[in-house]
Amino acid sequence: MKEYSLTDSHIITLDQAQHDIALDTEDLHVWYGQNEAIKGVSLQFEAKKITSLIGPSGCGKSTYLRSLNRMNDEIPNTRVTGAINYEGLNINSKNVDVYEMRKHIGMVFQRPNPFSKSIYENITFALKQHGMKDKKQMDEIVETSLKQAALWDQVKDDLHKSALALSGGQAQRLCIARSIAMKPDILLLDEPASALDPISTSKVEETLINLKENYTIVIVTHNMQQAARISDYTAFFYMGKALEYDKTKKIFTRPKIQATEDYVSGHFG
């Protein structure tokens, strides 16, 4: 495979006077033991926009995404340095309450993973864990979250049936509803549609486009058309670095870096 320079890069900086930055990283590095999987990534994520992370397999997209809400803490021998700034706080510091922070920065995984409980309980489980007891309040949150995830009409009469009976696409939208029930500001999604058929994929995409009215979304995707269809900004990752970051339209029509151009036009991956 052709080797590309890791020093050529084009990363836009969003002017904070004109853009509301929900989250940013500064010089983020992630090591798994001796393997440096992320090599100094600095990116800003604009509020209420969708940002896609793209790049060839193994370039560090999921590692970077997982570090944004400290999911890498769960993996032994992992070390993360650099800053992750959220609401004026570096959340990559020891004194941060990670459990509390994840209420604000939620994650949806590649494979739909509903709990073996009813649809209703899938959504209320975390709310109860955080001390909520009021049935009426929970009913309201279940309805709003399912509506936002575009699933309400299909399941409103089956709320107490097992979530395991849902189709893959419905289950993934339930997982999205479960995340947004916590009212996060930011939703991180790791290839949320890669296990789904094209119709379910387009429903999940529609859901994400609707959600950006209220949420900041960062999504890892292997699907170039998906990145082009749904995201406002795109970051191209290569060998642990973000080589190019720009408005999605520019990345797909006038990329500045050769590696990006070759990747988005399907020459490697």
Ligand SMILES: Nc1ncnc2c1ncn2[C@@H]1O[C@H](COP(=O)(O)OP(=O)(O)OP(=O)(O)O)[C@@H](O)[C@H]1O
């Ligand atoms: N849990 C882990 N333990 C050790 N090494 C890991 C772990 N997860 C990822 N890695 C390593 O980190 C590097 C980046 O992997 P990562 O999964 O973040 O890439 P990716 O771009 O998301 O890949 P893919 O597109 O194939 O999902 C790879 O070298 C991988 O082997």
